[in-house]
Amino acid sequence: MTSFTQTAWQANLPLFETTRDMPFNRELAEGVLPPEKFRHYIIQDAHYLEGFARSLAFVAAKGWDADHIVQFAKAAEVTIIVERELHADYFERFGVSPQDFASAELSQVCNHYVSYLQATCAQAPFEVGLAALLPCFWIYREVGRAIHESAATNNSYSAWIETYAGEDFSEAVDAVIATLDSVAARCSARSIERMHLAYRRSAQLEWMFWDSADRLESWPL
Numbered sequence: 755m756t757s758f759t760q761t762a763w764q765a766n767l768p769l770f771e772t773t774r775d776m777p778f779n780r781e782l783a784e785g786v787l788p789p790e791k792f793r794h795y796i797i798q799d800a801h802y803l804e805g806f807a808r809s810l811a812f813v814a815a816k817g818w819d820a821d822h823i824v825q826f827a828k829a830a831e832v833t834i835i836v837e838r839e840l841h842a843d844y845f846e847r848f849g850v851s852p853q854d855f856a857s858a859e860l861s862q863v864c865n866h867y868v869s870y871l872q873a874t875c876a877q878a879p880f881e882v883g884l885a886a887l888l889p890c891f892w893i894y895r896e897v898g899r900a901i902h903e904s905a906a907t908n909n910s911y912s913a914w915i916e917t918y919a920g921e922d923f924s925e926a927v928d929a930v931i932a933t934l935d936s937v938a939a940r941c942s943a944r945s946i947e948r949m950h951l952a953y954r955r956s957a958q959l960e961w962m963f964w965d966s967a968d969r970l971e972s973w974p975l
């Protein structure tokens with residue numbers, strides 16, 4: 755029988771390919787992405803990561819066993835540690851001061867994505883929250899690998915590219931996939947349906963997140 759994660763990946767393959775091939779990601783690989791777009795992206799991503807870590811902590815609290823608690827509580831910690839380093843470096847390089855960051859509001863898409871993840875992970879069962887979190891891990895790895903393969907040398911976005919195309923990150927992604935498949939094997943058909951919806955919604959929001967940075971999205975009023 756095909757696993758939950760393989761079924762979800764195949765069902766959303768066109769959406770992934772569209773995300774991978776977005777101008778934002780192509781320009782990032784070529785190192786020609788306009789700095790103001792990357793600046794918008796890292797400010798929003800720093801906000802996003804805090805919400806993502808909170809979502810992981812909700813999921814950790816709902817784990818079915820002690821291994822689940824450890825896996826997702828650690829992932830929450832790693833999200834804060836790794837991303838703080840990455841963002842501290844890029845904030846300096848792209849001229850984002852602590853005040854700039856503190857005064858930056860969440861964009862519409864970032865606000866939606868973070869609210870969606872936190873609400874799902876807090877209110878829905880463990881397996882549904884987990885399915886909502888997977889695209890963030892998996893799509894980033896695959897986009898990271900594609901960008902890495904085509905990346906220009908002397909690219910000012912190299913640290914970002916290396917983080918998501920790296921081996922440490924890949925192991926974490928494999929571990930989330932393995933946990934979700936072992937959990938899905940014990941879920942009802944109704945739960946599996948909800949998990950597919952949660953996975954797809956997050957996969958759509960991943961595309962929207964990059965697209966919003968590409969459009970330098972702001973609130974209309």
Ligand SMILES: Cc1ncc(C[n+]2csc(CCO)c2C)c(N)n1
Nearest residue numbers: 799802806832833836890891894963
């Ligand atoms: C919009 C957005 N989606 C996914 C990631 C990737 N990501 C962020 S935290 C984390 C878990 C472990 O570090 C992963 C996979 C991102 N940075 N921004």
